[in-house]
Amino acid sequence: xxxxxxxxxxxxxxxxxxxxxxxxxxxxxxxxxxxxxxxxxxxxxxxxxxxxxxxxxxxxxxxxxxxxxxxxxxxxxxxxxxxxxxxxxxxxxxxxxxxxxxxxxxxxxxxxxxxxxxxxxxxxxxxxxxxxxxxxxxxxxxxxxxxxxxxxxxxxxxxxxxxxxxxxxxxxxxxxxxxxxxxxxxxxxxxxxxxxxxxxxxxxxxxxxxxxxxxxxxxxxxxxxxxxxxxxxxxxxxxxxxxxxxxxxxxxxxxxxxxxxxxxxxxxxxxxxxxxxxxxxxxxxxxxxxxxxxxx
Amino acid sequence: xxxxxxxxxxxxxxxxxxxxxxxxxxxxxxxxxxxxxxxxxxxxxxxxxxxxxxxxxxxxxxxxxxxxxxxxxxxxxxxxxxxxxxxxxxxxxxxxxxxxxxxxxxxxxxxxxxxxxxxxxxxxxxxxxxxxxxxxxxxxxxxxxxxxxxxxxxxxxxxxxxxxxxxxxxxxxxxxxxxxxxxxxx
Numbered sequence: 001x002x003x004x005x006x007x008x009x010x011x012x013x014x015x016x017x018x019x020x021x022x023x024x025x026x027x028x029x030x031x032x033x034x035x036x037x038x039x040x041x042x043x044x045x046x047x048x049x050x051x052x053x054x055x056x057x058x059x060x061x062x063x064x065x066x067x068x069x070x071x072x073x074x075x076x077x078x079x080x081x082x083x084x085x086x087x088x089x090x091x092x093x094x095x096x097x098x099x100x101x102x103x104x105x106x107x108x109x110x111x112x113x114x115x116x117x118x119x120x121x122x123x124x125x126x127x128x129x130x131x132x133x134x135x136x137x138x139x140x141x142x143x144x145x146x147x148x149x150x151x152x153x154x155x156x157x158x159x160x161x162x163x164x165x166x167x168x169x170x171x172x173x174x175x176x177x178x179x180x181x182x183x184x185x186x187x188x189x190x191x192x193x194x195x196x197x198x199x200x201x202x203x204x205x206x207x208x209x210x211x212x213x214x215x216x217x218x219x220x221x222x223x224x225x226x227x228x229x230x231x232x233x234x235x236x237x238x239x240x241x242x243x244x245x246x247x248x249x250x251x252x253x254x255x256x257x258x259x260x261x262x263x264x265x266x267x268x269x270x271x272x273x274x275x276x277x278x279x280x281x282x283x284x285x286x287x288x289x290x291x292x293x294x295x296x
Numbered sequence: 297x298x299x300x301x302x303x304x305x306x307x308x309x310x311x312x313x314x315x316x317x318x319x320x321x322x323x324x325x326x327x328x329x330x331x332x333x334x335x336x337x338x339x340x341x342x343x344x345x346x347x348x349x350x351x352x353x354x355x356x357x358x359x360x361x362x363x364x365x366x367x368x369x370x371x372x373x374x375x376x377x378x379x380x381x382x383x384x385x386x387x388x389x390x391x392x393x394x395x396x397x398x399x400x401x402x403x404x405x406x407x408x409x410x411x412x413x414x415x416x417x418x419x420x421x422x423x424x425x426x427x428x429x430x431x432x433x434x435x436x437x438x439x440x441x442x443x444x445x446x447x448x449x450x451x452x453x454x455x456x457x458x459x460x461x462x463x464x465x466x467x468x469x470x471x472x473x474x475x476x477x478x479x480x481x482x
Contacts, residue, residue: 133327140342
């Protein structure tokens with residue numbers, strides 16, 4: 001007899017997740033994603049061509065805040081990149097006042113959370129995060145405006161959509177997938193905060209993040225370390241891009257990481273903290289007790 | 297033996313616990329770009345919403361505020377019995393309770409569509425369908441945030457209205473009229 005033991009920490013019922021569906025990792029799906037992604041790309045030059053008051057550094061400020069909120073609220077990983085995509089797409093078409101940028105960011109998180117989460121963020125909570133500088137009614141109106149400008153098409157392709165495809169294609173040991181996924185996700189979030197990646201196709205950001213994650217973790221994964229070049233070539237082929245482009249993207253990500261790390265040493269930010277963890281190659285899995293192999 | 301499961305997995309790798317109800321940390325609660333001028337914001341948002349409504353009105357040839365077709369619209373609107381439309385459009389199923397939102401710019405429109413569609417029979421006045429949307433927007437407290445029908449509509453027709461995809465109301469409108477279009481009224 002092997003009795004099953006269910007170990008629940010805390011009183012809260014866990015969120016039920018669907019099993020990962022391998023049917024969603026087929027080439028057909030991957031190609032559909034590649035075809036669809038361009039449709040959701042923001043305009044790269046909206047700071048110059050559309051916006052009068054909004055400058056790149058403001059986007060970084062609001063992005064950092066959004067990431068902080070998403071992390072504190074333990075949002076699903078997709079929420080932040082998706083919200084940033086909404087914001088960029090909105091800013092690509094609608095001149096916005098600097099004073100309204102935070103409201104826009106909140107509305108984008110609101111929408112992304114509703115699209116992706118079982119228990120979405122509430123308008124009230126988001127308003128608290130703006131230090132009550134906006135009211136729920138205004139958030140809802142902004143939400144409608146964003147929806148309108150995005151033509152109600154919220155199903156953006158984000159880099160995270162590609163990560164699992166890559167993981168299933170690359171010769172990576174199964175037990176290493178979660179940590180690689182986590183690192184790649186963190187890189188993706190990092191890229192979403194940086195204006196340099198606004199116009200990069202999500203597949204490119206995902207592949208660059210993947211390579212950066214594999215390289216960063218290589219030491220810990222002896223046995224399945226691929227030659228970096230080979231990995232880049234394979235992923236470039238997967239996303240139908242040029243290896244040199246991918247290499248450039250990866251380098252950009254790594255230098256972004258470095259910059260963030262430097263900032264992290266000066267000021268302790270949640271984002272950068274996490275990045276720091278990655279760079280040090282620490283085990284991110286903080287499972288308090290490892291009971292997976294307990295014999296009963 | 298190894299069947300032991302750890303419900304909370306590795307929290308850092310994948311989130312399994314529901315959203316905490318904790319209050320936001322004060323450090324994350326901040327106003328990023330100085331105080332917001334509420335008068336201005338209100339005016340701006342109002343203006344945008346009005347624009348959206350006007351664009352929808354022009355697109356559909358329908359005065360959503362007053363639930364009436366525009367005089368010289370290119371679309372013909374007709375009343376149909378609510379029993380003739382798929383149950384999805386029929387209020388009870390998909391829609392929530394009706395809100396009485398008179399205020400919002402958008403509110404009426406939604407209903408407008410539905411009502412216009414459904415008007416004919418006895419209970420034309422306010423379709424339950426329409427109101428719901430308004431409710432959300434007007435009240436500001438979204439009970440059920442998500443269900444603007446519009447979304448569907450836009451997906452389908454989203455090429456057409458380059459400038460402004462019509463706000464919420466349009467959706468129901470769009471579909472219904474076409475489906476039943478053969479007969480016309482008004």
